[in-house]
Amino acid sequence: MPNPSTSHIHTLHPGYAGDFEDPRRCGILHNTSCRLYREKLSSNRHGNMIQGLLIVTSVALVLAMLLFHSQEQQTEAEPITESSSMLETLYSNVYAWLASSPQQQQLAGAREFSCQPHLDSRRIFRHVGRQVLNQELGLARLERALQSERPFRAVALLGPPGVGKTLTALALRQHYPWPENVHSYSxxxxxxxxxxxxxxxxxxAEQLSNCGQNLLIIDNLSTCDYGIVPVFNQLLLERNQTVLVLYIFNLDIEYYWDQFELLQQLPMDTTIVNYRAFxxxxxTDCLDNELRLEQRVLKREVYERILQAALPEVHESGCKSLRQLLLQHGLA
Structure with missing residues (x-):
């Protein structure tokens, strides 16, 4: 059985040869465009001007019609009553709009804009890529899945513990534009x-919102839980809402490829993203990142001592043991 930490250490996994491309070409480092937002503001300004002209015209027309109907004979009282009722309703609506504050009108427009189901994946994955180390291919594949125009998207993150799967979900949640639409379950x-x-x-599923896109995170799954995926996918598809669901599977390094092969039975509508072993x-990259975050510099012998202590468990726990080792040395 091949060991993912040796011959396959720098690959996504054997079954996805098409994924070997520079992740910078997949949009991770591209600049975010504000064109859509500027066009929305420009459109709002023109719309407000036209709306103001229409309101002035409508008010003048209402006053003219009220003056005209006030001069009609008493024998036409019933038709006048119906017309007056309609005019009063129209006048009431116009008055209510005019009475509303500019702040309320602005909030209503902002709410309409924020509910547009546009996900700026390039901006999000620039942030995610700074937090999740050494999984460029996996992140590029995940970003492509998020860029899909389908309202329902399901992604299964596979890999051993401590290689960045849960960290990816947390970073995605942190920078998600609709935080109230995020739900996670361990x-x-x-x-x-x-x-x-x-x-x-x-x-x-019943809490899904019609405003923006929903994000559901199901973490801490093992291989034997793969049966939940088609059932939950079908439940979400029936709701006909915009949803991204992340299933996070932890694989045992001893039976890694057997478990990986079993998870190929996941539904076709679920994108499989494999995170490689460390x-x-x-x-070393994880340790350097921890020290950079803590703004600490270690003597060479302390650095090597921590690295050697964490190395025997790297296949089972990835970078998770580093935090505890730093705490033991009083460095975090």
């Missing part, structure tokens, strides 16, 4: 009450 394979767990997921090089 799945526990060993909890026997499957009905209770699925009812919770059903509750998430070795010494990736562990």
């Amino acid at each position: 799945w526990s394979t060993y909890v026997p009450d499957e009905a209770q767990k699925f009812n919770l997921l059903r509750g998430f 070795g010494r090089e990736e562990l």
